[in-house]
Amino acid sequence: MTQVGSVNQILRVDHAGERGAISIYRAQLLVSKALNRRCVPALQEMLEHEYRHHQAFESLLKARGVGHCYAITLWALGGFVLGTITALLGERAIWVCTSAIENTVNEHLEHQVAFLASADPEALAAVESIRFDEQAHEEHAVNNGGASGGLYRILHGIVRGVTSFAIWLSTKL
Numbered sequence: 001m002t003q004v005g006s007v008n009q010i011l012r013v014d015h016a017g018e019r020g021a022i023s024i025y026r027a028q029l030l031v032s033k034a035l036n037r038r039c040v041p042a043l044q045e046m047l048e049h050e051y052r053h054h055q056a057f058e059s060l061l062k063a064r065g066v067g068h069c070y071a072i073t074l075w076a077l078g079g080f081v082l083g084t085i086t087a088l089l090g091e092r093a094i095w096v097c098t099s100a101i102e103n104t105v106n107e108h109l110e111h112q113v114a115f116l117a118s119a120d121p122e123a124l125a126a127v128e129s130i131r132f133d134e135q136a137h138e139e140h141a142v143n144n145g146g147a148s149g150g151l152y153r154i155l156h157g158i159v160r161g162v163t164s165f166a167i168w169l170s171t172k173l
């Protein structure tokens with residue numbers, strides 16, 4: 001793949017991932033307003049971040065005339081399902097889900113930053129601009145019971161697996 005192709009792939013994957021994140025938080029908020037009210041302010045704040053992240057990649061894709069990932073609808077739907085299930089399981093499951101996703105995402109962003117540093121300063125700035133928030137989301141999740149203990153290890157592992165698979169799939173579509 002050419003360097004431009006690799007950069008475009010990164011922007012499309014990240015754009016799709018942010019779309020998935022929006023769906024997860026929207027679903028978790030919807031359920032949590034009834035069941036886990038304590039989580040609502042943090043979820044609301046994180047959702048605001050995800051809107052901003054999504055917009056950053058949307059603008060870059062548009063400016064470069066690059067179409068979004070074909071799997072975008074799948075990310076949106078999958079995110080909504082994952083968000084609903086975890087929110088129904090309760091507050092701990094919400095933060096286990098966030099910590100598993102953000103942990104996977106932050107690893108992924110690290111590789112992107114290393115590649116983009118020499119390849120594309122503009123794309124690098126976009127990835128760097130979301131990194132701080134994603135790290136803060138992971139930290140908040142871990143500090144609120146999202147570290148994978150006991151049975152939650154299983155949920156943590158599943159969400160990590162799903163996230164890695166979704167990222168891999170998006171690089172193919």
Ligand SMILES: [Fe+2]
Pocket residue numbers: 018021049050053130134
């Ligand atoms: Fe994000």
Ligand SMILES: [Fe+2]
Pocket residue numbers: 021046050102133134137
């Ligand atoms: Fe996030």
